[in-house]
Amino acid sequence: MTPERLAAKRDLLRAVLDTLVPAGDGFPESGALALDHLLAIAGASAEAGSLLARALDAVETAARADAARGFAGLSVARREDLLRAVERLHPEAFDALVRHTYDGFYSHPATIARLGLEPGPVQPRGHRIEPAALPDLARVAARGPIFRRA
Amino acid sequence: MATDDRSDVLVIGAGASGAAVAWRLAGAGIGVVCLEQGDWVNPSAYPHWRADWELHRHTDWSAEPNVRRLTQDYPVNDQASPISPLMYNAVGGSTIHWSAHFPRFRPSDFRVKSLDGVADDWPIDYATLEPYFDLNDRMMGVAGITGDPAYPPKSPRQTAPIPLDTLGLTIARGFERLGWHWWPSDSAILTRDYDGRRACVNCGPCDLGCPIGAKASTDITYWPKALAAGARLVTRARVREITLGPDGLADGAIYYDGDGRERAQKARAVVLAANGIGTPRLLLNSRSARFPDGLANRSGLVGRNLMFHPYAMARGVFDRPLGGHRGPIGCSIISQEFYETDLARGFVRGYSFQVARGLSPIASANGGSVGDRVPWGGEHRRAYAERFDRTITVAIIGEDLPETDNRVDLDPTLTDSHGIPAPRVSYQLSENSRRMLDHGIARAREVLLAAGAREVAFNPLLRAGGWHLMGTARMGRDPATSVVDAEGRCHDVPNLYIVDGSVMVTCAGVNPTSTIQAVALHVADGMIRRRA
Numbered sequence: 159m160t161p162e163r164l165a166a167k168r169d170l171l172r173a174v175l176d177t178l179v180p181a182g183d184g185f186p187e188s189g190a191l192a193l194d195h196l197l198a199i200a201g202a203s204a205e206a207g208s209l210l211a212r213a214l215d216a217v218e219t220a221a222r223a224d225a226a227r228g229f230a231g232l233s234v235a236r237r238e239d240l241l242r243a244v245e246r247l248h249p250e251a252f253d254a255l256v257r258h259t260y261d262g263f264y265s266h267p268a269t270i271a272r273l274g275l276e277p278g279p280v281q282p283r284g285h286r287i288e289p290a291a292l293p294d295l296a297r298v299a300a301r302g303p304i305f306r307r308a
Numbered sequence: 309m310a311t312d313d314r315s316d317v318l319v320i321g322a323g324a325s326g327a328a329v330a331w332r333l334a335g336a337g338i339g340v341v342c343l344e345q346g347d348w349v350n351p352s353a354y355p356h357w358r359a360d361w362e363l364h365r366h367t368d369w370s371a372e373p374n375v376r377r378l379t380q381d382y383p384v385n386d387q388a389s390p391i392s393p394l395m396y397n398a399v400g401g402s403t404i405h406w407s408a409h410f411p412r413f414r415p416s417d418f419r420v421k422s423l424d425g426v427a428d429d430w431p432i433d434y435a436t437l438e439p440y441f442d443l444n445d446r447m448m449g450v451a452g453i454t455g456d457p458a459y460p461p462k463s464p465r466q467t468a469p470i471p472l473d474t475l476g477l478t479i480a481r482g483f484e485r486l487g488w489h490w491w492p493s494d495s496a497i498l499t500r501d502y503d504g505r506r507a508c509v510n511c512g513p514c515d516l517g518c519p520i521g522a523k524a525s526t527d528i529t530y531w532p533k534a535l536a537a538g539a540r541l542v543t544r545a546r547v548r549e550i551t552l553g554p555d556g557l558a559d560g561a562i563y564y565d566g567d568g569r570e571r572a573q574k575a576r577a578v579v580l581a582a583n584g585i586g587t588p589r590l591l592l593n594s595r596s597a598r599f600p601d602g603l604a605n606r607s608g609l610v611g612r613n614l615m616f617h618p619y620a621m622a623r624g625v626f627d628r629p630l631g632g633h634r635g636p637i638g639c640s641i642i643s644q645e646f647y648e649t650d651l652a653r654g655f656v657r658g659y660s661f662q663v664a665r666g667l668s669p670i671a672s673a674n675g676g677s678v679g680d681r682v683p684w685g686g687e688h689r690r691a692y693a694e695r696f697d698r699t700i701t702v703a704i705i706g707e708d709l710p711e712t713d714n715r716v717d718l719d720p721t722l723t724d725s726h727g728i729p730a731p732r733v734s735y736q737l738s739e740n741s742r743r744m745l746d747h748g749i750a751r752a753r754e755v756l757l758a759a760g761a762r763e764v765a766f767n768p769l770l771r772a773g774g775w776h777l778m779g780t781a782r783m784g785r786d787p788a789t790s791v792v793d794a795e796g797r798c799h800d801v802p803n804l805y806i807v808d809g810s811v812m813v814t815c816a817g818v819n820p821t822s823t824i825q826a827v828a829l830h831v832a833d834g835m836i837r838r839r840a
């Protein structure tokens with residue numbers, strides 16, 4: 159499947175992503191955050207694109223057998239069951255789907271901010287570490303040499 | 309074929325050891341040319357300047373050449389190894405990627421046969437290397453604190469230790485409760501400005517390089533000084549083979565320049581610094597009528613005795629945030645409680661604990677080095693929240709003993725982009741190493757629980773953990789059982805030297821680079837002495 163065909167299935171992809179990483183605790187659903195990343199990955203790497211397409215095809219086929227309205231029309235519990243079946247049958251493709259979903263979701267500035275971190279590059283700002291006294295090393299030092307002289 | 313001017317010394321590889329040797333020789337007035345297959349890394353190219361920096365860890369900034377696949381990389385067939393070799397190919401070599409955890413080998417590490425009856429003694433000892441450890445520390449810049457009872461006294465460290473922060477203080481409490489050894493680790497990272505370089509700003513991902521030069525990579529430590537002393541560095545120059553003169557001595561190398569043209573570099577002496585995989589690969593690719601099995605390989609040991617440090621990982625989950633995203637990723641604390649041999653533990657030799665910082669957002673989702681991904685679906689949010697910024701990972705670094713069947717040879721079909729045969733790695737974890745890692749896992753669990761972890765998970769053997777490449781052209785006195793002598797000279801070709809991790813006779817239970825560089829400086833001084 160080409161990236162264009164994958165893009166044509168964006169509604170299905172979004173519903174799958176929302177099931178993999180559902181909203182909650184102030185985090186949006188992953189469909190909203192990771193979709194563009196997955197499409198970009200599929201465009202950048204033929205290998206990744208074909209794995210993602212394989213996973214999505216499997217979901218589509220399984221969903222069609224399950225309900226006329228397709229994957230998006232299923233209950234959350236049913237969606238999860240269906241994805242678990244796909245995971246069992248196509249472990250490599252499903253692994254790629256989950257990995258790229260996590261990559262997209264957990265690199266998105268909205269997620270980073272919700273995690274309590276500052277989104278954006280880590281340089282030049284770095285992180286401030288509050289100065290703290292080093293714990294007393296006297297106990298360790300008092301053991302004397304613990305190396306063997308050779 | 310174009311032939312470059314003859315130099316006194318040709319160094320192959322501009323990484324940790326190549327840079328040190330080039331600086332030392334150039335400073336003594338010896339003409340040095342270094343051929344390096346990679347290029348300079350432009351500080352603005354590091355991913356740290358981009359919002360999506362973490363994504364690059366698994367693509368163009370991966371430490372695995374087989375994942376990165378940049379033009380300067382060569383593939384490594386590692387199908388017959390449970391550990392994947394990691395490296396970087398550039399000016400600075402693997403120190404571009406390294407975490408800069410900087411312990412030295414200990415005195416007993418050079419006397420393994422005499423003390424414990426296994427492997428071999430080194431033909432040099434801690435006392436021989438001590439002045440070079442100190443010199444190298446000054447060149448690299450080391451954060452730390454003296455007084456560690458696990459070592460003979462050391463010279464003052466260049467800067468104060470890396471801050472322990474909440475995470476380090478938490479695990480230190482665990483070590484204290486158990487009464488075990490621990491110490492703020494020596495790290496080749498500056499905590500204040502030093503030698504024209506800036507202090508660390510605790511941004512985190514040193515394993516992707518350090519864009520501000522606070523972490524010591526040799527492109528910013530040794531190389532500027534080596535070049536100022538007159539060394540010449542040719543980048544994008546991939547060496548295919550070392551050549552021999554009619555007298556059987558090395559007389560240079562054939563390489564491909566940045567435009568793919570074949571060239572010859574002539575030299576009076578050749579120094580190999582291409583790392584524990586690249587060096588045996590080059591020797592095995594340099595066959596001739598004199599050396600049908602590879603250059604300097606009359607012992608048959610070139611490529612054999614490959615040692616990684618096998619790593620097991622233990623990760624504790626805590627009930628409170630630990631600020632693990634702050635500070636250098638691989639540095640803060642070392643413990644050598646189980647370092648020296650105690651046969652009652654069921655294995656010979658020992659290991660260190662290295663405490664790493666916390667996991668960044670994507671790494672947390674994928675389980676970090678333990679690899680147990682956070683489940684997807686309805687459980688995901690809760691499971692992720694329980695882990696993110698609440699984990700401490702303790703790495704168990706085991707001493708691997710040399711075994712001839714663990715080896716690098718040439719792959720019969722795989723080549724790099726110049727058609728040069730690529731290396732193939734065959735490695736099996738020994739029973740001794742397995743028992744050692746299992747002991748380490750159990751003890752790591754104890755210390756994590758003592759520090760307050762409510763659950764602990766393990767990875768019994770880290771696949772993406774081949775950071776340390778050693779042993780494949782070992783040092784020794786006997787030409788039948790070693791490749792180089794005590795001064796890094798090949799027994800079979802006395803003007804061919806090896807200074808990288810290949811020469812290590814045994815690998816100790818700590819990260820090797822401080823010792824690799826000290827050996828390189830020691831070899832350089834032997835060359836200078838012989839010339840004088």
Ligand SMILES: Cc1cc2nc3c(=O)[nH]c(=O)nc-3n(C[C@H](O)[C@H](O)[C@H](O)COP(=O)(O)OP(=O)(O)OC[C@H]3O[C@@H](n4cnc5c(N)ncnc54)[C@H](O)[C@@H]3O)c2cc1C
Nearest residue numbers: 321323324325345397401402406407408409547808819821
């Ligand atoms: C991710 C990572 C983390 C690490 N963390 C630590 C740590 O915390 N502490 C520690 O002590 N060590 C660490 N290491 C290991 C450390 O980087 C190495 O031990 C050290 O760099 C080895 O030095 P070397 O000179 O043997 O080889 P390298 O530094 O690897 O240099 C070899 C150079 O030779 C060049 N070369 C190879 N073949 C050719 C050829 N045919 N032609 C031209 N050039 C060639 C390569 O391009 C490379 O630049 C880490 C390594 C990695 C990858």
Ligand code: SF4
Nearest residue numbers: 508509511512514518
């Ligand atoms: S944590 Fe410090 S040493 Fe590491 S990359 Fe950031 S600034 Fe450099």
